[in-house]
Amino acid sequence: MTRNNWTIVDSPLAWRIQGEPAKRAIRVTSLADLREAAGLEDPEIGGILADLPWLRLPDLEAASFPAKPSLTLYLGGAGELLAYSDKLAALKRPGVSVFLPPTRQGITDLRILSSLGVRCGILFGREVPDWDFLTDLLCYAAYTKTPHAWIEPFAYVHANYKGPSSQLDWRDAYFRDAGRGPTAPEDAFGGGLTACTSCPGWRVCGGALSAYLSPEGAPCREFASALLETAEYVHAKNNI
Amino acid sequence: MLRIIFKPTERCNSNCKYCDVVKKNVVKDMPPELLGTVFSRVGEYLRTHPGEDISFLWHGGEPLILGPDYFRQARDLENKYFPAEKARVHHAVQSNLTLLTPEFLEVFRELRIRGIGTSYEPLPGIRGFGAARDWQAYNRDLSRAISLMKASGFTYGFIYVVTREALPHAEELFYALTNFYGGGRLTINPVLIYGEDPHRLAVTPEEYAEFLGKVFALWWKNPDRYPGVNPFAHYFNTIIKRRPTLACSDSGDCARSFLYVGPGGETSQCGRSADWGIVSYGNLKDRTIDEVLRDPKRADFEKRNSVLASGECRGCRLWGLCHGGCPLDPFPEHGNIFHKTSLCAATKTFVEKYFEPITGHKYNA
Numbered sequence: 001m002t003r004n005n006w007t008i009v010d011s012p013l014a015w016r017i018q019g020e021p022a023k024r025a026i027r028v029t030s031l032a033d034l035r036e037a038a039g040l041e042d043p044e045i046g047g048i049l050a051d052l053p054w055l056r057l058p059d060l061e062a063a064s065f066p067a068k069p070s071l072t073l074y075l076g077g078a079g080e081l082l083a084y085s086d087k088l089a090a091l092k093r094p095g096v097s098v099f100l101p102p103t104r105q106g107i108t109d110l111r112i113l114s115s116l117g118v119r120c121g122i123l124f125g126r127e128v129p130d131w132d133f134l135t136d137l138l139c140y141a142a143y144t145k146t147p148h149a150w151i152e153p154f155a156y157v158h159a160n161y162k163g164p165s166s167q168l169d170w171r172d173a174y175f176r177d178a179g180r181g182p183t184a185p186e187d188a189f190g191g192g193l194t195a196c197t198s199c200p201g202w203r204v205c206g207g208a209l210s211a212y213l214s215p216e217g218a219p220c221r222e223f224a225s226a227l228l229e230t231a232e233y234v235h236a237k238n239n240i
Numbered sequence: 241m242l243r244i245i246f247k248p249t250e251r252c253n254s255n256c257k258y259c260d261v262v263k264k265n266v267v268k269d270m271p272p273e274l275l276g277t278v279f280s281r282v283g284e285y286l287r288t289h290p291g292e293d294i295s296f297l298w299h300g301g302e303p304l305i306l307g308p309d310y311f312r313q314a315r316d317l318e319n320k321y322f323p324a325e326k327a328r329v330h331h332a333v334q335s336n337l338t339l340l341t342p343e344f345l346e347v348f349r350e351l352r353i354r355g356i357g358t359s360y361e362p363l364p365g366i367r368g369f370g371a372a373r374d375w376q377a378y379n380r381d382l383s384r385a386i387s388l389m390k391a392s393g394f395t396y397g398f399i400y401v402v403t404r405e406a407l408p409h410a411e412e413l414f415y416a417l418t419n420f421y422g423g424g425r426l427t428i429n430p431v432l433i434y435g436e437d438p439h440r441l442a443v444t445p446e447e448y449a450e451f452l453g454k455v456f457a458l459w460w461k462n463p464d465r466y467p468g469v470n471p472f473a474h475y476f477n478t479i480i481k482r483r484p485t486l487a488c489s490d491s492g493d494c495a496r497s498f499l500y501v502g503p504g505g506e507t508s509q510c511g512r513s514a515d516w517g518i519v520s521y522g523n524l525k526d527r528t529i530d531e532v533l534r535d536p537k538r539a540d541f542e543k544r545n546s547v548l549a550s551g552e553c554r555g556c557r558l559w560g561l562c563h564g565g566c567p568l569d570p571f572p573e574h575g576n577i578f579h580k581t582s583l584c585a586a587t588k589t590f591v592e593k594y595f596e597p598i599t600g601h602k603y604n605a
Contacts (some may be wrong), residue, residue: 164418167419188383189383190380191379192363193416197362198411198412199363203421232462234464
């Protein structure tokens with residue numbers, strides 16, 4: 001394995017986790033690379049993004065978890081709880097988070113992980129979401145009173161929504177190719193009346209779900225609207 | 241408060257389909273010496289009315305076409321003619337924003353301006369540059385200006401003009417307009433066509449009411465999410481909170497509180513009466529602001545309330561919501577102001593078919 005296999009990605013999420021100035025992360029795509037990156041000591045690197053969508057939590061080794069930099073795992077699923085319970089302590093460490101696809105199973109796994117105190121998030125873009133399940137998970141993240149760890153992108157939206165003037169794009173909370181970020185929300189102006197700009201939830205989505213639009217419609221619209229409602233609820237609750 | 245609608249230029253860099261200024265095609269700016277005369281008149285008025293403030297709305301044409309130096313002159317003229325009273329002058333700007341630069345924002349700050357009113361039209365081909373009416377380039381420039389304003393801590397609000405082309409898109413337009421909320425108001429108005437309508441943009445009062453009704457249903461579900469959307473907020477304040485905040489067109493008290501000043505120093509009742517060329521109160525070169533406000537022709541605007549209340553509008557339970565509407569509305573049809581607005585049916589339909597049933601509040605004067 002060589003560093004040539006690594007990609008540097010911007011990591012605003014790692015920055016938010018660590019509370020340190022923005023740093024970049026290494027993106028690795030194999031367990032061997034992850035193991036090596038976990039042993040790396042480089043002050044310029046804020047974290048590791050392990051992009052391993054064919055793996056589940058039981059497939060990881062103890063050596064996969066770095067001592068210092070943050071670790072974000074993009075996996076295909078969590079697997080059986082009993083099979084990864086030995087890794088729970090490592091998974092719950094600050095800086096470690098698990099991202100899963102928004103399939104029914106992935107969403108069920110995310111709810112379990114969150115309730116166990118593991119920071120987690122939805123990995124958009126690879127699977128078509130089950131929108132109803134996703135909305136249920138959103139309601140769990142926003143309304144449930146039992147302790148649970150944050151779930152992205154809900155945590156980003158709920159933390160940053162400041163009222164009607166807000167125009168958020170949760171891609172700001174995800175890793176992306178170095179130097180490439182989402183376009184500013186105002187750029188949607190030039191496009192006129194689109195499925196995104198005319199969506200009630202646009203101000204908390206900013207087009208992050210536009211990949212799911214089709215000539216038949218906008219299946220993400222109700223979910224984005226629900227996300228706005230939860231953002232308003234959290235904002236109001238925090239300002240009582 | 242005296243409201244001055246100040247139009248220092250008739251020029252505009254846009255070519256909006258429904259614009260009266262574009263139709264007039266007058267290329268005229270107010271020269272600097274006349275700007276000095278206007279500001280000396282304002283100073284005079286402030287000193288003779290020590291308890292009164294002035295709202296000074298820079299309008300056009302496109303006021304930014306004059307460049308930032310023009311506004312710097314205004315700043316210097318304030319310091320020359322009313323340095324001790326300038327805090328009583330509340331400048332505002334209505335602009336298409338496409339020419340906005342940081343230099344403008346710098347001088348606007350010096351003029352105590354913190355927000356700018358603008359317009360946004362998401363539909364293609366209605367507002368735009370040049371003969372081809374390039375709406376995408378227009379909206380890109382507007383977008384750039386909005387980013388600049390946000391970064392500089394300025395607020396903005398939109399006026400949206402409902403045309404025939406907007407009617408099928410009421411809900412989508414409402415979300416598109418409110419999604420770009422900038423801290424100011426969103427004001428929805430019907431397009432006002434005086435004379436020919438070559439683009440077939442005019443809407444009937446009933447069509448306008450239906451448009452408002454569709455949008456109101458969305459607004460009412462969550463008014464806090466969509467703050468300052470008018471005419472809804474006006475009706476909400478007047479009917480439910482019982483604290484009337486009606487627009488100038490519905491207030492019934494514009495007679496002595498509005499003053500239009502055009503690029504040649506000419507005065508009129510408001511921007512609309514000037515654009516249509518139907519009311520003239522003389523020129524500030526020759527008259528003081530007080531003289532213009534006391535012009536005998538203004539008595540007609542005062543008299544209109546009693547004429548309508550005992551005539552066409554007699555017994556109307558919604559009188560307190562519109563006072564017969566904008567006095568200029570009946571002008572195209574009747575040639576005078578002593579008739580109720582042609583939008584009467586819009587008010588009645590909206591209030592009785594939508595506002596009252598949806599909110600469960602009935603208007604009682």
